[in-house]
Amino acid sequence: MSEPLISAPLVFRDDGTPYSPRHDDIYHSAAGALAQARHVFLKGNGLPARWRGTPRFTVIETGFGMGVNFLATWAAWLEAAHRPSMLEFLSIEKYPFSADDLRAAHAAIIDEDAFAPLSDALASAWPPLEAGLHRLAFSAGAVTLTLAFGDAADILPRLADLGFTADAIYLDGFAPARNPDMWTPQVFASLARMSNYDATFATYTSAGQVKRALVESGFAYSKVAGFGGKRAMLVGKRAHIRYVIES
Template sequence: MNDQTGTLDWNADGVPISLQFEDPYFSLQDGLAETRHVFLGGNDIPARFEPGFHIAELGFGTGLNLLTAWAAWRESGVKGALRFTSFEAYPLDPAQMSTAHQAFPELGSLADELMGALGERGVQTHDLDFTLITGDARVALPAWRSKADAWFLDGFSPAKNPELWEPALMQAVGAHTKLNGTFATYTAAGHVRRALGAAGFEVARVKGFGRKRHMSIGRQRA
């Protein structure tokens, strides 16, 4: 993975802040609770889990979303491996990810397992099939040959990282979603919701996490 030393700062609570995008990697209030509310709840997970379920994600970051979904998969008792694909242009150094994981002690053993198995392209274990696709998602996603059951759209703020929310990329998200597949994202920005609607999703604005009044969810109708 690329060495991102010098691209992060840490606040007093141990939350990593991207210096490039001037945005935190997860909620300043409670990153784990945010992930559960936005990405699991927004995609009706774990209720929808079934063998072969495939989550795709824009923005791997610290790996918190993966850890949270993996923990939910294990708790669900569904057989086989959770499939999880993440697109990330600026992968963090493993040491930085490990430092970030210290904020979530209840995920500690799983985080240790992830970091022990994590390679340049992901992880393959008995219950996790994780692929990390590095580089510009605007190039990588259209070339991807799979479709997801659920999307975690977790790039930095659309105002600060507009490239990861462009209409063409949202079209690619829609094209790589199974019929009746879903997405969830913390943002309720109007242009993002319109782009996802144009990509075939039935989009809804619902209650956000913490101080964020709204977030967006959707189901693929095309």
């Protein structure tokens, strides 16, 4: 659990959108990283409304990247009138950035002042780039971030064995055609095992291979309006079997 990882280089396209040369894809919609996080991942999972009356809420994300989704979720939690006393966020990342690049990325793509202290806290707590689990705590321990550095296909079944569970799932690999490893039926099968009864998911994509893998793994999806010029995205939940008792 301690082999060094390959870190991601911080590269921007000419329009300022962070870009991965390895996957030939962008980290966020060019229409805005924070706006995408809010529309696709928070709203797509019914947050913050679903936090009302919940003592503890867990999010699992595939692809931590620059942590914009984590920062947006933490900021929403800080602002929410009704929120869980514990927010636990688990995110998987195979190619993490260095702490310095994380800071630089946030400075370039997040233009809301309220995020500066959150970005600084995250970069200051950033762990060494070693494979395995790294647990960080924020907001006096009420918000935890477990970073699982490694390949999603390897690490998700182990996290499921360890008993990690999800109330909301953020599916945020690069585009399925460019990053197929993040969208396999095996990845979804582990996420299905980790889903709590009312677990929901959201993703910016509506690709056919994702819909098929979701259904094969026991999730039910709906198509809703996408973000940043995308006509559709997917939201949904674990499909539960209904037992009908006949008399």
